[in-house]
Amino acid sequence: MQKTLKAIARAVGGTLLGGVSDKLMLASGVSTDTRSLCPNQLYVPIVGDRFDGHDFLPNAVEKGAVGALWQKDHPLPSPLPPVPLIRVENTLTALQQLAASWRQEIGVKVVAVTGSNGKTTTKELLGSVLSVKFRVHQTQGNYNNHIGLPLTLLSMPENTEVVVLEMGMNHAGEIALLSTIAQPDIAVITNIGEAHIEHLGSRQGIADAKLEIREGLAKQGILVVDGDEPLLRERLSQEKRRWIGVGWQDKNDDILQSFSTEGLEGISFTTSLSNRRFTLPMMGKHNASNALLAITVGRSMGMTEEEIQQGLTQVRMTGMRLERRTASNGMLIINDAYNASPTSMRATIDLLSSLEGFSEKWVLLGDMLEMGHDEEAYHRDIGRFAIEKGISRVYAMGERGRWIVEGAKEVATQEKVVHLQNAEEAARIFLQEGNQKVALLVKASRGARLETVVEHVLKGAKTF
Numbered sequence: 001m002q003k004t005l006k007a008i009a010r011a012v013g014g015t016l017l018g019g020v021s022d023k024l025m026l027a028s029g030v031s032t033d034t035r036s037l038c039p040n041q042l043y044v045p046i047v048g049d050r051f052d053g054h055d056f057l058p059n060a061v062e063k064g065a066v067g068a069l070w071q072k073d074h075p076l077p078s079p080l081p082p083v084p085l086i087r088v089e090n091t092l093t094a095l096q097q098l099a100a101s102w103r104q105e106i107g108v109k110v111v112a113v114t115g116s117n118g119k120t121t122t123k124e125l126l127g128s129v130l131s132v133k134f135r136v137h138q139t140q141g142n143y144n145n146h147i148g149l150p151l152t153l154l155s156m157p158e159n160t161e162v163v164v165l166e167m168g169m170n171h172a173g174e175i176a177l178l179s180t181i182a183q184p185d186i187a188v189i190t191n192i193g194e195a196h197i198e199h200l201g202s203r204q205g206i207a208d209a210k211l212e213i214r215e216g217l218a219k220q221g222i223l224v225v226d227g228d229e230p231l232l233r234e235r236l237s238q239e240k241r242r243w244i245g246v247g248w249q250d251k252n253d254d255i256l257q258s259f260s261t262e263g264l265e266g267i268s269f270t271t272s273l274s275n276r277r278f279t280l281p282m283m284g285k286h287n288a289s290n291a292l293l294a295i296t297v298g299r300s301m302g303m304t305e306e307e308i309q310q311g312l313t314q315v316r317m318t319g320m321r322l323e324r325r326t327a328s329n330g331m332l333i334i335n336d337a338y339n340a341s342p343t344s345m346r347a348t349i350d351l352l353s354s355l356e357g358f359s360e361k362w363v364l365l366g367d368m369l370e371m372g373h374d375e376e377a378y379h380r381d382i383g384r385f386a387i388e389k390g391i392s393r394v395y396a397m398g399e400r401g402r403w404i405v406e407g408a409k410e411v412a413t414q415e416k417v418v419h420l421q422n423a424e425e426a427a428r429i430f431l432q433e434g435n436q437k438v439a440l441l442v443k444a445s446r447g448a449r450l451e452t453v454v455e456h457v458l459k460g461a462k463t464f
Helices: 005-012 020-024 053-063 091-106 119-130 148-154 174-182 203-214 230-235 285-300 305-313 342-354 372-388 401-411 423-433 451-459
Strands: 002-004 015-017 026-028 067-071 085-088 109-114 136-138 162-166 186-189 222-226 242-247 254-261 267-271 277-280 323-326 332-336 360-365 393-396 416-419 438-443
Touching: 002 005, 005 015, 005 020, 005 026, 005 085, 005 091, 053 067, 067 091, 085 091, 091 148, 091 174, 109 119, 109 174, 109 203, 119 136, 119 162, 119 285, 119 305, 148 162, 148 174, 174 203, 186 203, 186 285, 203 230, 222 285, 242 285, 254 285, 267 285, 277 285, 277 305, 285 305, 285 342, 332 342, 332 451, 342 360, 342 372, 342 438, 360 372, 360 423, 372 393, 372 401, 393 401, 401 416, 423 451, 438 451
Parallel strands: 067 085, 109 162, 109 186, 136 162, 186 222, 222 242, 242 254, 332 438, 360 393, 360 438, 393 416
Antiparallel strands: 002 026, 015 085, 254 267, 267 277, 323 332
16 A cells, blocks of 8 residues: 555544645555564554553654554653654554555455355465466455454555455454455355354354355445355345355356366366366365365456466465375375364365375364354264274364264274373374374364474474
């Protein structure tokens, strides 16, 4: 973003405090964190539960901020800083207003994606596909909330043609806010799972929350959704805007067909609309569904099948999402420790079960968080599911991991089922007993930090 302070004040309904010439000063970007603030950026102090960004104004000035927002319920600093301030009712609201203004000003096409599982993967697929034809800007890392999404919009270069935005949430109303800010032209819903059911009460509540993405969707906008999910189909039966259902079932507008795995190299499939075979350098049947969402968006934006395939081929995923590593003893590690829910747990266990060339298939599973009052049942079900899918060893860590072990033991016969105390114990076992014939899946919610086990195993720690 590049705007004068006068234009910023107008966009956020604020009052500029400074000299006559200050209104013409140009802000090149926005920062809410003085640790990463760059010269000539506008500093936006956010008020949190345990911190107040206003306290760090001197640091922002020292780093070269061109100016700062200032919340009206905070007394003006004395003496006034050597940079102009823009007084606003609420700095967070002003940040969101500024982002919405910038989105409208540069006239970018917005593709927004949400869902219980797979939204980050789908965001990466969308970005890769669309970048073949357009200048694309997209969400980085976990910048998918009420602060991160505005910052993503405000970091768009002026020549951006398409922005791909990931929208995350924990509670009802959050996606509606993000959609209102972003005003998407195309909205994508990957699926409805159990993530955040603790806050939303049921899968029905989760579906309602995800469908809030329609709040800011353009009148001529398009919805692309998991057409296999009846909760979405029911709620979209009266939708006046165009919506496209894709998936495995015959009732969809585009149907996945002739799926096959290419070993550890990826997957391939055809779709009913074009009968063209697509290849994807990612593992897992569930990623065919994610890819079809991206293919559908690409087609809706005028891309050819060849251009879409080029984008699928060049996709690069962020870490801890089906990341393949090899331990010093030759054991294959599939690190998917970034996040977890019952739906994604089953999908990755299915993937592990389908791998060929391994005589032993092990899982290290951990806590699934925000599962609500049925969390014990969810964890026990996953333990049973792993055994039923032929997993030869089920390891688990964490307090909720004990339920996974107990569930597995209910149906286990010859399989080894163990609850591990810590990462060191896990790494020692895997290093001592693993070999090139073993494939190990590591999966849990991010808070379980199972990636520490992977780190220990890859280092081949000899102190164990």
